[in-house]
Amino acid sequence: MVSKIGVFDSGIGGLSVLKELIKTFPKNHFIYLSDEGYFPYGTKEREEIIERGERIVSFLKEKKVNLVVVACNTMSSVGLPYLKEKFSIPIVGVIEGAVEKAISTTKNGKIGVISTPLTAKSHIYKERITSLLPEAQVLEIGSQELVNVVEDGIIEENPVFPLAKRVLSPLKDVDTLILGCTHFPPLEEIIRRIIPHVKIVDPGKEITFKLKHLVECNSNLKLEFYTTGDKNSFKRKANIFIDNFNFEVKEIDI
Template sequence: MNQAIGIIDSGVGGLTVAHELMRQLPREKLIYLGDTLRCPYGPRSEEEVTKFTWEMVDFLLDQKIKMLVVACNTATAFTLNELQNELNIPVVGVISPGARAAIKSTNNQQIGVIGTEGTIRSNAYTEALKSLNADIEVSPLACPLFVPMVEQGTLSGAKADEIATNSLSPLKTNSNIDTLILGCTHYPLIKETIQKVLGSQVTLISSSEETAREASTILEFNEVLNEGLHAPAHQFYTTGNMGVFAKITERIFKESTDSFQSVMIEKATITHIN
């Protein structure tokens, strides 16, 4: 089936999921929409996040996608069940795959989770982890400064080190975690900085690989994998600054991508910006 996989995120972080999908499913076309104009979603109310998420979903449904990947932890926490119930296509989030990977990784049953205020407030990761293993000890921590830092393109250096050190200090002083879930798809972009602050004894878990694997399994089960021989032309949309979006995209993919466009999304009405 030649229809595309749709990916939504509050900004650029979901591009880490897109990259992994491209690696694992090289024949699949991707249509990515990052709502960088209204990023971050973490401090917003559940009602507001739900509204914005549906606006992104409506945009992608107009593109006749065959699967939706919610590559935003906050949106996954607040809207995944509703999307799965309302849509007639498979919908994959990033929380359950990340939780499963962390359970496999930990040796001392102590797992940390960092994310936006919304994701941490939802307790979605704690519930997902406890449902897999009730004995797991979870240490959640909101890191509200990380997403703006990434969206501004500050991925390393002295400023990034300072923000990470201050943000992660509660985990270093109050926990004995051996595994940390990067509970926001922006965070893999500063993985090296986070690792430097926490030390090599802590294993960092990004849900991108597990999410792509789950998407692949679902497509295969439903017999809707793309059997085409030619490399697909992916499409990337952003609601905000094209310069930062393009810069970070090229940093993730190590090359120029096929198609960048800016869009305005308001309800289901889409206005393209030339």
């Protein structure tokens, strides 16, 4: 059984996944790594993303984690198969649970996905959804701009609303929307204002169901945070996801 979990993302977005993991497993040991020094993944080449994934999982393995959660859709879509083959410890991504939830949620078969450009270009959500629901119509939209505003700590309605409205305009007919980037949960209220009827699928929430049979609880919650960027910037922006964030953050170079 798993008792020490490593979680990583290209930036702060993966904290949305960590938050859900803490809710479900409140007595566990988590190590979170934010690869801000190499943000964003969504505009990089596949080989570079895989290399970052290998370095990060190696670091987490040195920290004796016995499960790694790839809290990044881009890494999950591009690098996960390689990482699972390379390392012996269990490594899980955020895509499968979201796909299953979207299929069980949609009524009209029209499913939207908002993500980074690279995740959209990979068509992984469309491929996975239509393999299980062939008649589904899947519309994938990639927006690095929307990812960037959250990574910069900007989630206020102005200026995010006009940008989100423009990005989401092609998705007005979908009845189910997958947040295909872990940066997007803080924008859920804005998204609901733009597409009021839509059912939102948050992969961070779905992954906890996948892990329930693997994770055992310790006696106390323990959290460790690392960043390849600036620790003060990370601490400031982390409050978007974790209220009153006051944990120590260590800068690393990997």
